[in-house]
Amino acid sequence: DAGVTQSPTHLIKTRGQQVTLRCSPISGHKSVSWYQQVLGQGPQFIFQYYEKEERGRGNFPDRFSARQFPNYSSELNVNALLLGDSALYLCASSLGNWGLETQYFGPGTRLLVL
């Protein structure tokens, strides 16, 4: 069975640009969460989506937005990129929204902002 997939694997952008990252959850999983991991730190929660609705948002500015599609895949958008947005962006999927399931992570998208 395929795990969580993310695209692209690597991305280089310049300040002020916009970026879209994509995630496909494990088959049968309906919940997708996004995390940002800066080098040397643990992942920080950005968003959680379940059944196409935002169920939770972390402490990130409005430049960060996301959505979930009917097939449960998800996109994370970041506008007006800053140097500090350079990080590994991780997508995690879980079965439902009960808060009891294990989250499984994708390989991540490494974003470099110059």
Next chain:
Amino acid sequence: GQNIDQPTEMTATEGAIVQINCTYQTSGFNGLFWYQQHAGEAPTFLSYNVLDGLEEKGRFSSFLSRSKGYSYLLLKELQMKDSASYLCAVRDPRMDSSYKLIFGSGTRLLVRP
């Protein structure tokens, strides 16, 4: 607020046993996870503890004491491939946010021959 503490780095010898500690200060408790993360890769699920005690899974075991806000990950018969970062994470204790994981900064483990 929530706070999770782990040692930054540890070094151990191939074949030995190593214990990675994690302490947490949260307003409640709703479960604790351990993930392994090799450099440049995604975190891989290792274990989940919600009740006190030891959970054993092959060479890896995880222990939890809720009264002490303390967990450890025990790695036995260390192999070179165990060199990685080990992330301790707790669920947000608020019931309407329990899908959210709060991570520590991770412990970088170096296994030497």
